[in-house]
Amino acid sequence: MKILIAEDDLISSRILQKNIENWGYETVLARSGEGAWQALQDEDLRLAILDWMMPGMDGIEVCRKIRRRKKYKYTYIILLSAKDRKQDIIAGLSSGADDYMTKPVNFLELRARLQTGKRIIDLEDKLLVIQNQLKDIASRDSLTKIWNRSEISKFLNEELERGQREKKPTGVVLLDVDHFKKINDFYGHSIGDQALLQVVSRLKRKIRKSDKIGRYGGDEIIIILPNCGLTEIKRIGDRLRLAVGKRGLKTELDSVQVTVSAGCATSELPGTASTDKLIRVADGALLKAKGQGRNCVVVAGQDRQMAREQINV
């Protein structure tokens, strides 16, 4: 772990450095408040020893600036000072320091206090990992592990906004497994789940890194395609459909033949600027594909009348 030593007095700084390095930490040195603040732009620098009295910006001001910033991980601060009156200690801690030590420093005490700081930083890191894991769990479908409906809607919203800024179309493909209920009823839900997992796996292999795939409903899969217009989306829809239906899906019981229907829409169509409307238009195309006998792709833009009808629903 790296520790910042911000101390204008060379001797004090050198003694701190030697001791702290002997304890197995890396050190970064600064001799002014400005130098300390600059060094603390490094996100890996999570532990700081700041001298109160420094030329220019003092340790108190550095503390305040650190506590005002939002996006950084926690920085544990030990404030050093020759000031040992109660009101000084209170002022130091009130500025945002976690700990306060008076000079000259007792190094056994400093070592123990650094261990406390390290413990808190480690604890925060563990919490952040768990927080990210929980966030990921909350964002994904529990069976297929692809994005869930609310997360994919957020992506689509962001993508539409970006597309508008960059004047690029956004495509949506909504896929539905044909007769999925019959698969569940005939083979059981376990086999149905296995089939759905394989459908997702085949679809994932056919999309770009920048595309996003999510589970929109029971057997409905949605794919968001950045920078994809009406001229490309039919070809992509067909590629996805063929990827699923070209051969049977292996399950623990049997090989199950599965096909999908796909409804496609892009933000080039009038009235599709919002997430809801674009999905509604794609859903209309999907219904039409099912009406045409399934295992086919319908692109909303190829039938403007249908798009208008869906928007006006």
Next chain:
Amino acid sequence: MSDSANLDKLRPIDFCDVLDRIGGDTSFLKELLNIYFQEYAEKKRLLEQAITREDFTQVCELGHSLKGASANLSLVRLQKVAFALETAGRERQLQLAQEAARSLDTEVQTLKAFLEGNPPGKFV
């Protein structure tokens, strides 16, 4: 008893105290003392300028800085004189600042003489 009489009773450096602080490393203490003397030379120059300009803020800061450096090396006498300089600066006492500056110089010479006869490794 006067302050100077109290000062005379103290050794220029408390070896036990400083070596305890830096893990008994006498060669490191030598390195730190060299830094101290180099820093002092620069601070002495700045102090003379500050006293001439009657820049008491600067006098106070230099006194504070020398007090800290002296305390770190357990230079007990120098620490006391540096504190007197800091106080003179804070209270804007020109004569006291001049006296403290002279005492600092005397104490640094005393320390150097003491270290010649008693280098850091001698008692270890």
